[in-house]
Amino acid sequence: MKKSLIVVAALALLAAAPLFFRRATAGPAAAAPQERTSLMLHKATFAAGCFWGVEVAFRKVDGVVNVEVGYTGGHTVHPTYRDVCTGTTGHAEAVLVTYDPSKVSYAELLDVFWSSHDPTTLNRQGPDIGSQYRSAIFFHNAEQERAARASLKEVEESGVFKNRIVTQIVPAGVFYAAEDYHQQYFARRGMAESCHVGIAQVRTKLAAKAAELRKAMAGGAVCDPTDPAACGMSHWTQFSDEELRAKLTPEQYQIAREAGTERPFTGKYWNEHRAGTYVCAVCGQPLFSSTTKFDSGTGWPSFYQPLNRSAVVERTDKSHGMVRTEVLCSGCQSHLGHVFDDGPAPTGLRYCMNSAVLDLKLEKQPAAESSATESKRAQTADEHR
Numbered sequence: 001m002k003k004s005l006i007v008v009a010a011l012a013l014l015a016a017a018p019l020f021f022r023r024a025t026a027g028p029a030a031a032a033p034q035e036r037t038s039l040m041l042h043k044a045t046f047a048a049g050c051f052w053g054v055e056v057a058f059r060k061v062d063g064v065v066n067v068e069v070g071y072t073g074g075h076t077v078h079p080t081y082r083d084v085c086t087g088t089t090g091h092a093e094a095v096l097v098t099y100d101p102s103k104v105s106y107a108e109l110l111d112v113f114w115s116s117h118d119p120t121t122l123n124r125q126g127p128d129i130g131s132q133y134r135s136a137i138f139f140h141n142a143e144q145e146r147a148a149r150a151s152l153k154e155v156e157e158s159g160v161f162k163n164r165i166v167t168q169i170v171p172a173g174v175f176y177a178a179e180d181y182h183q184q185y186f187a188r189r190g191m192a193e194s195c196h197v198g199i200a201q202v203r204t205k206l207a208a209k210a211a212e213l214r215k216a217m218a219g220g221a222v223c224d225p226t227d228p229a230a231c232g233m234s235h236w237t238q239f240s241d242e243e244l245r246a247k248l249t250p251e252q253y254q255i256a257r258e259a260g261t262e263r264p265f266t267g268k269y270w271n272e273h274r275a276g277t278y279v280c281a282v283c284g285q286p287l288f289s290s291t292t293k294f295d296s297g298t299g300w301p302s303f304y305q306p307l308n309r310s311a312v313v314e315r316t317d318k319s320h321g322m323v324r325t326e327v328l329c330s331g332c333q334s335h336l337g338h339v340f341d342d343g344p345a346p347t348g349l350r351y352c353m354n355s356a357v358l359d360l361k362l363e364k365q366p367a368a369e370s371s372a373t374e375s376k377r378a379q380t381a382d383e384h385r
């Protein structure tokens with residue numbers, strides 16, 4: 001890393017040299033170039049789930065010079081992706097961010113960090129399960145540690161996240177760059193970038209900026225969460241249309257991909273009362289808790305709120321001559337149903353879902369790995385060969 005820092009610094013020096021030269025020849029009256037690159041580049045390391053998407057989030061930040069994906073925080077030397085996927089190396093999928101502190105502060109990077117994942121799920125991001133997907137801030141010095149702890153406190157006190165934040169704040173150790181094919185994964189494949197880094201969920205003063213940034217990101221061609229077509233399938237699923245047709249029943253396909261609706265009182269969950277978590281039948285993303293389920297009398301499973309703010313995506317649906325709010329899985333953009341404002345307390349909302357695109361994971365069952373994670377592994381294992 002030191003070597004690459006020197007290289008980056010040297011490049012920055014070379015890039016800046018003409019500016020100095022121009023200034024010198026133009027005399028002291030010339031305006032200082034605003035674009036001048038600081039020669040003191042800093043490093044920051046974050047883990048926030050699958051690094052493909054996290055890389056994208058930080059690469060969009062003005063002042064970030066480079067983002068490298070890799071592994072850190074574990075106990076093995078020179079781990080491979082395959083090693084890390086086993087969940088036994090202790091390493092987390094992480095990003096090493098090189099930034100210009102004159103253009104972006106560490107606090108702003110923390111904002112992006114908090115805003116680009118769910119820091120309340122232990123060893124898990126969406127369907128990706130295992131300690132390698134943990135949420136962690138690896139500080140490089142005492143100043144970063146202080147900033148990270150202050151930021152954590154601020155985000156915690158904001159009450160934005162419903163659940164307790166489980167993010168680790170630990171010293172940065174050796175960062176092992178991931179295999180080349182993981183670097184700029186989406187950009188190199190010309191793929192729609194991940195929705196994993198979806199919408200800013202924090203409302204602190206610090207995070208307001210990140211929310212704007214994320215809004216700007218979403219508004220661009222990057223990944224608009226209100227437009228699944230722009231987003232494409234999330235990297236969590238990696239299903240082609242063909243694979244989806246093979247994986248899903250015709251009814252599931254019609255609902256998930258063509259915004260269909262099952263006939264009321266026919267689904268498997270409209271009258272379901274067992275305790276557990278309803279997950280997306282397509283990608284395995286946890287969506288609703290049985291504790292928020294109620295009998296709506298409609299013949300469709302109904303909930304008054306999703307599991308958390310990032311579980312689902314909502315967008316306006318003007319089909320069939322009505323203005324409704326469509327609800328999609330944020331993990332794979334599958335259509336799930338609609339939300340109406342005639343639900344019970346405490347939210348007054350009724351999330352009217354289709355049973356066919358839900359799977360109930362009963363409580364006290366050992367958490368099974370989602371097929372999406374397996375699919376991702378199989379795919380990445382293939383790339384590895």
Ligand SMILES: [Zn+2]
Pocket residue numbers: 280281282283284285329330331332333334
């Ligand atoms: Zn899904």
